[in-house]
Amino acid sequence: MYHKEEERCGVTEKQKKKFKKxxxxxxxxxxxxxxASIVWETYGTLELGKVVAQLLPNLIEKVELVEGDGGVGTVLALTLPEGTPGFNFYKEKFTKIDHENRVKETEVVEGGYLLFGFTLYRVRLEIIEKDNGTSIIRSSVEYEIGEGSAADPSIVSTKALEVMAQVVGRNLEEKNASVGNA
Structure with a gap:
């Protein structure tokens, strides 16, 4: 598929050599x-995929556990809704889970941005304690494009992660408020 994209975009081998990593x-x-401890209960576990698929079916249609138990090495298959620009499927692997510092990292291992010439697409999720009742969800995307690739870095965005943080955050706020009022 990638070679067809190159042909469709009109990028020749000679032109690709001009591109640097x-x-x-x-x-x-x-x-x-x-x-932060309550936010991490969702973000630091497999629960995040379930919640996002439930609350944001227009963002993630389906999340399937391919292997693992939610720890490092876990692989998820994510299906995006039909009509999503770019790609509609990818697999990600949990490469870091630090419960003490509330950090989770995943890397795309199949499909997704790899189809467009990216050699690395990593998502880092950090839950930072601001004070006793408030926390910050920091979502980062790191990427690498291989030397000679015609991949376009402008297609990388944090928009999906922003929407996820807002919707999951509001859901957790509502749940936390109802527990506090009970």
Whole structure:
């Protein structure tokens, strides 16, 4: 498929050699009125995929556990809704889960941005305690494009992660408020 994309875009082998290896990082932060420990209960586990598929079916249609138990090495298959620009399927692998510092990293291992010439597409999710009742969801995307690739870094965005943080954060705020009022 990638070679067909190159042909369709009119990029020749000679032109590809002119492109250098490229790296980049984008970040977004969202504050939620929920303690970091409660946010991490969702973000640090397999629960995040279930919640996102339930609350944002227009973003993620389906999340399937391919292997693992939610720890490092876990692989998920994510299906995006039909009509999603770019690609509609990818697999990601959990490469880091740090419960003490509330950090989770995943890397695309099949499909997704790899189809467009990216050699690395990593998502880093950090839950930062701001005070006892407030925390920050920091979502970052790191990427690398291989030397000679015609991949376009402008297609990388944190928009899906922003929407996810907002919707999951609001859901957790509502749940936390109802527990507090019970």
């Amino acid at each position: 490229m790296q980049g990082k984008l970040s977004h932060e969202w504050e939620v009125r929920v303690p």
